[in-house]
Amino acid sequence: MNDRWIDLHSHSTASDGSLTPKELIRYSATKHLRAVALSDHDTTDGLDEATGEAERLGIELIPAVELSAEHTGGTMHLLGFFMDRRHAGFRDCLRRLQNARKERNPKIVDKLRGQGLEITYEEVVTASGGGQVGRPHFAKVLLRKGYVSSMQEAFERYLKRGAPGYVEKFRFSPREAITAIHGAGGVAVLAHPFTLYREPATLLEPLLSALVDDGLDGMEVIYSTYSDEQSRYYRGLADKYRLLPSGGSDFHGTHKPGIDLGVGQGRLKVPFDLLEPLRRRARQYRVSQGTSDA
Numbered sequence: 001m002n003d004r005w006i007d008l009h010s011h012s013t014a015s016d017g018s019l020t021p022k023e024l025i026r027y028s029a030t031k032h033l034r035a036v037a038l039s040d041h042d043t044t045d046g047l048d049e050a051t052g053e054a055e056r057l058g059i060e061l062i063p064a065v066e067l068s069a070e071h072t073g074g075t076m077h078l079l080g081f082f083m084d085r086r087h088a089g090f091r092d093c094l095r096r097l098q099n100a101r102k103e104r105n106p107k108i109v110d111k112l113r114g115q116g117l118e119i120t121y122e123e124v125v126t127a128s129g130g131g132q133v134g135r136p137h138f139a140k141v142l143l144r145k146g147y148v149s150s151m152q153e154a155f156e157r158y159l160k161r162g163a164p165g166y167v168e169k170f171r172f173s174p175r176e177a178i179t180a181i182h183g184a185g186g187v188a189v190l191a192h193p194f195t196l197y198r199e200p201a202t203l204l205e206p207l208l209s210a211l212v213d214d215g216l217d218g219m220e221v222i223y224s225t226y227s228d229e230q231s232r233y234y235r236g237l238a239d240k241y242r243l244l245p246s247g248g249s250d251f252h253g254t255h256k257p258g259i260d261l262g263v264g265q266g267r268l269k270v271p272f273d274l275l276e277p278l279r280r281r282a283r284q285y286r287v288s289q290g291t292s293d294a
């Protein structure tokens with residue numbers, strides 16, 4: 001049984017997606033998705049707007065977030081699903097990450113200006129539409145001004161780690177991020193594990209094992225850019241480490257060209273079946289913490 005398709009990884013204008021939360025839900029309806037997780041970076045601010053529209057259109061909205069965690073060598077992103085977004089400790093964590101972005105963003109502007117690029121913080125904020133500012137917004141401004149000819153080129157030349165416009169930002173350790181998600185009654189899922197390392201992953205298994213010790217619940221085994229072989233590989237690792245399988249497109253609208261909601265690069269399919277085990281795990285956390293089921 002599949003009982004239709006879902007997408008457990010997407011971004012709105014609350015962070016670095018190009019559709020508003022409401023537009024994202026409407027777009028989910030045109031894709032006939034049964035459930036969609038709005039997983040903005042470091043914020044749950046889009047969820048209120050999305051909730052009403054999801055109810056109206058009969059789509060299940062999964063409250064979610066994407067957090068960056070400390071990791072050397074590559075990029076670690078953790079998705080949280082089903083948190084109570086009013087939880088005080090969780091809100092404090094998000095505020096800290098949001099403040100870190102506010103400190104970092106003007107420094108990126110300075111570095112880009114140091115490269116001779118005419119860009120202002122106001123332009124970047126305008127490009128962000130008022131949500132959390134991220135590197136794709138800098139890329140958008142550079143693209144609009146003709147300094148680069150694609151979003152990808154903006155990252156390669158200026159914004160990726162090691163490039164002249166890159167600035168580090170504060171991150172929680174994986175354990176801290178996972179604990180914050182659990183504390184708010186959510187499940188923690190490792191996003192796009194291939195970004196952890198540049199080379200195929202001899203170091204991935206020890207890291208996964210450590211993350212499981214930190215409380216990791218699941219791993220993204222279905223993702224827009226995976227080949228069939230990668231999907232099989234990550235599914236095998238999830239089975240081996242008893243991680244719940246998750247999947248999503250990582251849709252960012254025009255900020256990530258070529259990746260569409262629900263279908264990724266065209267071949268993505270995330271079955272509804274994946275959702276229930278994640279939901280059950282979140283319920284277990286809530287019961288064991290004595291918090292209410294939302």
Ligand code: AMP
Nearest residue numbers: 041133134135136151152155156160252
């Ligand atoms: P930030 O959270 O501000 O560091 O920005 C991270 C976001 O930038 C990611 O979620 C991606 O959407 C985007 N991103 C990071 N690296 C690249 C890249 N090499 N090419 C295109 N987009 C990227």
Ligand code: ZN
Nearest residue numbers: 011016041252
């Ligand atoms: Zn993003």
Ligand code: FE
Nearest residue numbers: 066077191192
């Ligand atoms: Fe990510």
Ligand code: FE
Nearest residue numbers: 009011066250
């Ligand atoms: Fe993402």
